[in-house]
Amino acid sequence: MRLSLQPTLDPAAYRFTHVLRTRFAETDAMGIIHHGAYPAYLEEARAAMLREAGFPYEEVRSGPDGIDFAVLELYVRHRRPLQFDDAVDIHVLVDGLTRTTFQVGYLLEVGGQARATAVTVHGAVGPTGRPARMPSFLSDLVGVG
Amino acid sequence: MRLSLQPTLDPAAYRFTHVLRTRFAETDAMGIIHHGAYPAYLEEARAAMLREAGFPYEEVRSGPDGIDFAVLELYVRHRRPLQFDDAVDIHVLVDGLTRTTFQVGYLLEVGGQARATAVTVHGAVGPTGRPARMPSFLSDLVGVG
Amino acid sequence: MRLSLQPTLDPAAYRFTHVLRTRFAETDAMGIIHHGAYPAYLEEARAAMLREAGFPYEEVRSGPDGIDFAVLELYVRHRRPLQFDDAVDIHVLVDGLTRTTFQVGYLLEVGGQARATAVTVHGAVGPTGRPARMPSFLSDLVGVG
Amino acid sequence: MRLSLQPTLDPAAYRFTHVLRTRFAETDAMGIIHHGAYPAYLEEARAAMLREAGFPYEEVRSGPDGIDFAVLELYVRHRRPLQFDDAVDIHVLVDGLTRTTFQVGYLLEVGGQARATAVTVHGAVGPTGRPARMPSFLSDLVGVG
Numbered sequence: 001m002r003l004s005l006q007p008t009l010d011p012a013a014y015r016f017t018h019v020l021r022t023r024f025a026e027t028d029a030m031g032i033i034h035h036g037a038y039p040a041y042l043e044e045a046r047a048a049m050l051r052e053a054g055f056p057y058e059e060v061r062s063g064p065d066g067i068d069f070a071v072l073e074l075y076v077r078h079r080r081p082l083q084f085d086d087a088v089d090i091h092v093l094v095d096g097l098t099r100t101t102f103q104v105g106y107l108l109e110v111g112g113q114a115r116a117t118a119v120t121v122h123g124a125v126g127p128t129g130r131p132a133r134m135p136s137f138l139s140d141l142v143g144v145g
Numbered sequence: 146m147r148l149s150l151q152p153t154l155d156p157a158a159y160r161f162t163h164v165l166r167t168r169f170a171e172t173d174a175m176g177i178i179h180h181g182a183y184p185a186y187l188e189e190a191r192a193a194m195l196r197e198a199g200f201p202y203e204e205v206r207s208g209p210d211g212i213d214f215a216v217l218e219l220y221v222r223h224r225r226p227l228q229f230d231d232a233v234d235i236h237v238l239v240d241g242l243t244r245t246t247f248q249v250g251y252l253l254e255v256g257g258q259a260r261a262t263a264v265t266v267h268g269a270v271g272p273t274g275r276p277a278r279m280p281s282f283l284s285d286l287v288g289v290g
Numbered sequence: 291m292r293l294s295l296q297p298t299l300d301p302a303a304y305r306f307t308h309v310l311r312t313r314f315a316e317t318d319a320m321g322i323i324h325h326g327a328y329p330a331y332l333e334e335a336r337a338a339m340l341r342e343a344g345f346p347y348e349e350v351r352s353g354p355d356g357i358d359f360a361v362l363e364l365y366v367r368h369r370r371p372l373q374f375d376d377a378v379d380i381h382v383l384v385d386g387l388t389r390t391t392f393q394v395g396y397l398l399e400v401g402g403q404a405r406a407t408a409v410t411v412h413g414a415v416g417p418t419g420r421p422a423r424m425p426s427f428l429s430d431l432v433g434v435g
Numbered sequence: 436m437r438l439s440l441q442p443t444l445d446p447a448a449y450r451f452t453h454v455l456r457t458r459f460a461e462t463d464a465m466g467i468i469h470h471g472a473y474p475a476y477l478e479e480a481r482a483a484m485l486r487e488a489g490f491p492y493e494e495v496r497s498g499p500d501g502i503d504f505a506v507l508e509l510y511v512r513h514r515r516p517l518q519f520d521d522a523v524d525i526h527v528l529v530d531g532l533t534r535t536t537f538q539v540g541y542l543l544e545v546g547g548q549a550r551a552t553a554v555t556v557h558g559a560v561g562p563t564g565r566p567a568r569m570p571s572f573l574s575d576l577v578g579v580g
Contacts, residue, residue, distance in 0.1 A: 025330035029172035035506040036474035040315035058375045071470040170475035180361040181329035185460035216325040317464035
């Protein structure tokens with residue numbers, strides 16, 4: 001278990017915030033957003049962070065090194081459910097950068113109320129699926145912006 | 146609109162039947178299976194039909210011709226909702242084969258009661274995304290088995 | 291088959307436009323957005339249209355009449371694939387209003403290029419799942435805005 | 436963080452095994468099963484375990500107590516990717532039962548090779564979303580069968 005980042009409930013500790021609106025397709029018969037929707041929410045927030053930082057994921061993938069960021073570990077803690085049509089603030093930070101992995105922490109809020117925290121651990125992999133050297137721009141993303 | 150196949154409510158008219166069980170993740174806040182889950186159900190039934198016919202989709206894709214079957218059109222008619230944990234019989238037939246496209250018809254039943262009918266229209270595409278000649282085995286799949 | 295609306299390729303013919311960005315989670319091993327993602331895209335655009343028109347779907351659902359809009363039929367025609375990270379303009383119009391059903395037409399574009407057209411047919415259902423009278427605000431949504 | 440269960444790589448340590456086949460809809464543009472598909476896989480395996488144990492989730496939900504099992508935490512560790520059309524053995528065990536929560540551990544294998552391990556933490560909630568007393572049948576599920 002590489003996962004070590006402890007996501008705080010203080011939004012000011014995060015570097016970047018992405019807003020998304022939940023979909024009805026993501027609700028379940030309990031009337032809430034199904035927990036299976038969260039990995040895609042986190043990924044959308046990561047992609048938005050990379051885009052805003054000037055490193056669109058699609059360019060990273062199709063670039064000379066053809067780097068993908070494989071998800072090695074995922075942890076989500078649900079504090080209160082999300083509902084359909086919620087506008088969710090997803091606060092994001094990058095931390096725990098090693099030569100081959102990095103961690104991303106998340107705080108999901110609706111109207112300033114914490115709904116979930118999460119961590120993903122990523123490894124850079126090259127075109128053949130082998131571990132690759134971490135792109136240098138990632139170190140620019142570490143810490144609060 | 147290439148779609149012309151009219152799926153019948155008579156299960157005996159179909160060549161192949163695949164059974165799947167709905168997932169809780171596929172329900173929505175109306176308490177039923179969300180309509181967005183159906184394309185994956187139809188695809189799972191198509192893949193099962195190809196596998197049973199001796200042409201696993203994964204081998205077709207990775208074979209010398211590297212053929213993919215792009216979905217050109219999709220039509221679903223919902224008659225009665227599916228519920229969580231339903232065991233769904235998906236009856237499948239192939240028809241409407243042309244040099245570059247074919248159609249697949251579906252009848253979804255639970256306990257002998259029709260829940261939905263559907264049609265998908267497919268085109269064969271090669272590795273570069275260009276239309277490709279239809280693999281000859283498809284003609285073996287046309288009609289009732 | 292109630293579906294009769296023919297969605298045009300002229301964006302000016304639509305009443306409302308919603309923009310969404312495709313997710314990596316929605317891609318498939320063909321490297322494109324999987325066709326199973328489209329129903330949720332259309333639904334997100336419908337919900338945005340209702341919200342903008344002053345009738346948020348969540349209020350309609352939880353209001354005194356507790357109306358849901360069941361999807362009776364769905365048709366999608368794929369013209370060119372969507373890719374990850376595409377910003378998709380989804381043009382929407384409402385038409386074909388009857389006492390118990392209405393149709394919604396869609397044109398999906400990226401950078402002014404048509405990628406797909408679609409139609410959904412909806413029926414109003416009450417809390418018990420029975421057909422209900424169509425809310426009167428729907429007639430305000432018919433036609434170009 | 437309530438999560439404490441450490442899922443072992445020894446399949447003999449699990450009580451129940453559920454087999455599912457991955458869907459093409461669940462692949463992504465990296466050519467593997469997207470990590471966002473795993474929560475639904477785990478849930479399908481949990482539901483199959485409850486059904487086999489004689490406590491179908493749908494009956495538990497609609498029974499006199501109307502109990503739902505909310506997902507409080509989710510952890511997945513990806514060891515090797517899953518591919519389209521893989522037949523996945525999901526080994527499941529229940530452990531860590533307290534008065535209000537329990538934990539489920541998972542080992543995902545293909546052909547005897549470990550692909551992922553996972554843990555979910557659940558709480559029983561009543562019809563109003565409040566924590567409820569854990570159904571007594573859960574204690575029967577703890578440990579190896």
